[in-house]
Amino acid sequence: PIKNQSLVNYISWFTREASITYRDKTLLLSSFAFDLGYTSLYTALLNGCELHLVPKEHYMLPETLITYLKEKKISYIKLTPSLFNYLVNHRMVEDYENCMALRLIVLGGEEVKSADISKFNRVYPQTVIMNHYGPTETTIGALFHKFNATDFDLVSKGTVIGKPVDNTKIFILDRGQKLVPLGMAGEICIGGVGVTEGYLNQIDLNSEKFITVSPLGHEKIKLYRTGDLGRLTCHQEVEFLGRIDNQLKIRGYRVELEEINS
Template identity: 25%
Template sequence: MLQSFFFDSVASQSRRPALWVDERLYSYGEIETRARRVSAGLAAVARTSDARRCLLFGHRSVAAYAGVLGILDAGMAYVPLSPKMPATRIAAIIEQSSAPLMLIDRRCAASLDEVLRLLDERPQIFLLDEDADEPHLPSVAAALPALPAAPYVQHPGTAHDVAYILFTSGSTGAPKGVPITHANADAYVTGQLKLADKVHEARYVQFCELSFDPSVHDMFVCWANGGCLYVPHTVDPVYSAGFIKTHEITHWNSVPSLAGFMQQMRKLTPGAFPGLRVSMFGGEPLPRSLALAWMRAAPNSRVLNMYGPTEATVACTCFEVTAEFLDDPRHTVMPLGWALPGVELLIVDAELEPVAAEQTGELLIGGPQLAGGYLSPDEAGNSRFVAKTYPGRRAQRWYRSSDAARAATQHGIVFQGRLDTQVKIRGNRVELEEVEHVVQACSHAALCAVIPWPFDEVGRATGLVAFVANARVEIALILRACRQRLPVYAVPQRIVAIDSFPLNVNGKIDRMALAGQCARGEVAA
């Protein structure tokens, strides 16, 4: 069970530090006490409802982390919500999850009223226990009941139970849920423990939100190693650089963009982070220039480039960056590398038949980390989970990643781009169709197209531009509506009204032509 990685460490080192958050250090024993209290309270509440899922609306607080462990320990799946999401998206996730219970910390309580106004059916909401001296308690939180006190009863559970549900960008205009079982998560964490040697008094840092799956790595790989998880209150690049030094962080995990911002702020000076031992990057391509700068700044650290969709549990490949690899200037972007333990990879053509060596095709992912499908059985994306056997392969189910790739003899899997309309913006998955749904709905335009633009020097999209066929649209109103309904990273940077769309030979919108207009500076917001 996923929570066992934490509780097994408690048994051997209850007094050692497990979590640093809000300028305070908490021991394994202290977090265990809080988590067991949450678990007992949830068990008492759910005794008559048979609740299997629990929403967690917490943000960088000890209550949020105790909530994760407590929900799991109660035999439920946690469904994380982030206050950085628009209220409409939070409400959509709540409705899709069908979770009857919600735990909320005081920090997120101020956002609760706006969310609840959008719901037809509300879950039962409880305020998570926090320190008594927490300042500025929102009035809405004061009205929420706390979880009832109850005797702790251990819930056995099975490896096939769902551990957590994360929601990713959906092509239909609504987020889609990905249920990950304890078996999926256990396979990932166990593989990670084989990947990197144990570091004495390890200190992991967590920059991402609990709603982003690298958080699973940060928490449970850290606690499985008996380390302490450090949670900064901001991901500001200047603050992050100082945070590494002040807290002597040993394990780093982030999207390359965060390190890129630090590089722009001239924080990656040679030898800046001598205490780092393992540095992991994922979620978007890692360029050679950034890898070089990071290795100089962290000369004692291994640098690992990770890849994997949420549907395959956090990450499924790894490439260890070496000085020898970086010496060749032709290596502009780091490869995806090799499969993690237990993971199987295959590159196939449009008929799902294996391609020849070194040929480009679609990357298939199989193995014990693979989710069983999306939360909704009607989700169109379920067609990307296919049942198929291949000679010499153990996996019988595969996930079609929609990533174009080829297998290189020396460096493993090499990413070649996307096969669909999904892009990554600062490491976050964005379905362009979802953004188009929102733009079209609020602009009432006859046609709408959203393209990634601009790109950085290694071809990573850094923003979006939306084109609408309606010269009378109110651009400010469209942008405002997008900010209300989309995560900040998915909001177009520009809305461009055009008289007519360029079309390709098939009569479809020619997105390459639109990108060409952006490149030539022919569009104006």
């Protein structure tokens, strides 16, 4: 279960970080059952923005989506990198150069593609693109990184997923659940207000994924083990390096290869 405090913490952080006001307009680009869409949904509801809801077949077609974004003057959206890829590589994006009102695009649910970000940035340099990382177990998002033109070489070498949102702590741990040295790879573990209470009626899974440790050697803290491999850069940002298991993310959904029967 996710606590009210966790959701309020996230929405309050995003509202401030993205400078959301009642003048903004956003479009829901995922199912209500998928937490990717909660960024748009709850920030709109709590800030009095315009929240646009359209059938899935509308936003899954690039030409329809681009036209809607332009005509309705949508100012911020959150979507998967897969959908962003369809959007960026459609000819209408360049045909409508500087005609869309988008000031912010948030990407989440999958690893970003640097070529797509670079291509969109050339046409819409005024639009901020934010990478957003966070498993559902940590309430929508736990890390973020705003891209700029100087990032693209860095992104091509590894996905920078950034720094923690408010009241969130990130630790890179080894197999013994000890902190690894700066720059070394380890499992990304997340603590703080956003960590959920756990899975309902799944005692074994809870004990595996939610741990209570003392990574700094004194105060104990509850952490969620993401199963993702990462390292902390010299800029104190986390770089995503892949999975420590065979899990994949496809259009934002988790797929366990071991559970697929041939």
